[in-house]
Amino acid sequence: MHDRFALHYDPEAFNIAGQKLLGRQSAGVGLLRALAQEGTQGELGCFTADRRHADACLAALRDDGYAGELAWVASSRPQDLKRFGCLYHPGADIERLAWQRLRLDDRDYSLCGVVHSVANHEMMNTVTGLLTAPVRGWDAIVCTSRVVRDSMRLLLEQQAAYLRTRLGATRFELPQLPMIPLGVHCDELRFSDQERFDARARLGIGLDDVAVLSLGRLSVHAKSHPQQLFAALERAEKGGRRVHLVLCGWFAGEAIETAFHEAAAALCPSVNLIVLDGRDAQHKRDAWACADIFTSLADNLQETFGLTPLEAMAAGLPCVVSDWNGYRDTVRDGVDGYRIATVMPAPGAGQDLAQRYEDGVDSFEMYCGHASQAVALDGAGLAQAYGSLIRDPHLRRTMGDNARLRARQEFDWRAVLARYRTLFEELAERRRADPSLNPPLPQHAPDRLDPFRLFASYATRALGPSSLVELKPEASLALVRQYRELGINRFAAASMPTLEEFGVIFGAIGPRPMQVEELSDTLGPCDRPTLLRGLAWLCKMDLLRITER
Structure with a gap:
């Protein structure tokens, strides 16, 4: 070498x-x-x-x-x-x-x-x-x-x-x-039974309780939006087990911290929330040692790889992650944990977001935040994945062992x-190599692309004109209004349909699955990019489902 x-x-x-x-x-x-x-x-x-x-x-x-x-x-x-x-x-x-x-x-x-x-x-x-x-x-x-x-x-x-x-x-x-x-340095993420017992005792986690860990930046704009995490943990079938959600990281400010606590109280009241400062070495070690399940639901454009799932795998934890960015290169669905399908608008729904960022209307953080509001996970699949792991300790051990072996073989720093x-x-x-490149003509400024085009490969599938959508039985404008007013969502109103436009959308979608193109024609002058983002946001709120033909 x-x-x-x-x-x-x-x-x-x-x-x-x-x-x-x-x-x-x-x-x-x-x-x-x-x-x-x-x-x-x-x-x-x-x-x-x-x-x-x-x-x-x-x-x-x-x-x-x-x-x-x-x-x-x-x-x-x-x-x-x-x-x-x-x-x-x-x-x-x-x-x-x-x-x-x-x-x-x-x-x-x-x-x-x-x-x-x-x-x-x-x-x-x-x-x-x-x-x-x-x-x-x-x-x-x-x-x-x-x-x-x-x-x-x-x-x-x-x-x-x-x-x-x-x-x-x-x-x-x-x-x-x-x-x-x-x-990752795998040897540093092995914990003895005593370390695990002590960490759980310090955090008030019982021997038969299940601790779900999310570790990283605690931000609604720059890492992963917490709505579907909270909602899915609440809906998961827990088999009578007490569940703790351990958030180990740091908040960008008091407003973000307040928004997280507000959302957790509203969306997962039965789950015990434990917040640890991830900048403190002991807190971070306790977080890894106490956990039974690791989760990271990245939905952000700046996230391209993600170290924390690798650390979790090295620690022997099954992972529940979004099918997004580099997570699909690391976590094997059904083997090391579960990758939950994601959806975002097809290319063409975000050129105005790129222009707002270019014009200085939005900061980079807000550009990412607006885009991430239109990225949704399969909420039902997420709740099912959490429930399966919460109820089945054998499944947790099997997937955790698989994850630890994969981390050591593929992702240890030595490899x-x-x-x-x-x-x-x-x-x-390759000192004499001479590659060439012959691309098609551009349609936009080459370095200021619609984010849903530039990052089109991040999501599992695209929400486009031919997609079929239908409202879930529990969907209502009251819930739309409630969710829009949550601090974790309120910031993105400028890139989403108005409440009145959501009302028109609700009125247009009939009792059967409806094609997005047909819906757009029904709505007449409604802005199509905003419509696509709004439909994806309804998916994110678990009020709308996308069905396959």
């Missing part, structure tokens, strides 16, 4: 001190620890402008047991990277490093970045900028999941089409886009680091 490479060391990217939870910093720290624990595999370089940063990098490696040496490569002397063969950058923005390399022989070394999300404008600009940057086919940007690679490819195709039309460009060279997951080293060797062998 390739035994030399250099790290482009940015202290912020390899440090979780003061960070709120997870993210690319956790991935950077995990990589450093994996390198330290791997032992001496050759020469490791540290490419940075400040020698003190190289010293800090070495100190961090030493803290984790690294016994080798670290060579400082000053950023003013990129030519010294030739002996390392590859420079690893902890982000997707390798174009500035490619420009720096241009004054050298660009066959001297490869560049390898990693993309965690392409949802914000900065990252969209970074991706589309690759087409005009001097990157080569022996460079790479690692995609942590298939869906983020799909989004990157669409951005690249749209930008290439624009450049062909505007400038007559006919030749493009891109880096490789291999898929390598993030990793992930080996894949990186193999990639570096492959890049060295």
Whole structure:
């Protein structure tokens, strides 16, 4: 394997001190620890402008047991990277490093970045900028999941089409886009029976109770909307067992915290809510140790992989997750847990959301929040999955054991680091590659796409003109009004139908399943993108079902 490479060391990217939870910093720290624990595999370089940063990098490696040496490569002397063969950058923005390399022989070394999300404008600009940057086919940007690679490819195709039309460009060279997951340190997520007993005692969880854990950022905009989590746990058949929902994370502010508690009280009054500060190491360890089931219902555009399900699998917990983003690359449905089907509007229902973000009307957080309001899970399937695991301890153990084995074989940092080293060797062998790209003409600004087009592969299926919809028996405008006024939903009124328009929709849908296109024709001048988002929101509220032909 390739035994030399250099790290482009940015202290912020390899440090979780003061960070709120997870993210690319956790991935950077995990990589450093994996390198330290791997032992001496050759020469490791540290490419940075400040020698003190190289010293800090070495100190961090030493803290984790690294016994080798670290060579400082000053950023003013990129030519010294030739002996390392590859420079690893902890982000997707390798174009500035490619420009720096241009004054050298660009066959001297490869560049390898990693993309965690392409949802914000900065990252969209970074991706589309690759087409005009001097990157080569022996460079790479690692995609942590298939869906983020799909989004990157669409951005690249749209930008290439624009450049062909505007400038007559006919030749493009891109880096490789291999898929390598993030990793976890599996050995650190094993808990003894005594640790489990003590953690449950501290949190007031009985021996026969069932604890469902959700760990990560607690946000209605930027992680996962909690409505269907709360509602499904309430509806789940529990077989007489007492259920605790452990939320371990941090709130973005008091208003978000209040909204979560308000929604939990309204939607799952029979479930005991336990909130732990995920920034506290002991609280986080207690959360993992006490849990019987892990759940993460990501429905957000900026989520592309998700470390917490991997951590849960390493901890031996069955996972109930949304069939969304990289979760479908990690959790095997019916084996390690359950992946719950998702739906969102078909491409064409969100160009106005992209424009609001572009115009500064919405922040990035609100752009993600508006889009996520139109992403729904199969509520009945979610409740059934929770109920099956809550009632059956044998099923929990079987799925948990499957998950632990898969995490160790596929996602432990030792396995992930080996894949990186193999990639570096492959890049060295591709120094003469020259790929081309011939995309169709663009219809929109290539880096400001309708989010439901850009992220079309995230959902299980699309809600489009040919979809059949019908109201559930319990659906009513009173419930629509109640749910719209919940703090977790109120913010998105600008991107949803008005209450009056929801009334028209309710009046138009008959007693049989109705095709969305027919519904749209019935409603006349109703804005179709808003209608599609409204129908998806009704699904999210479990007031509408989508039926197959």
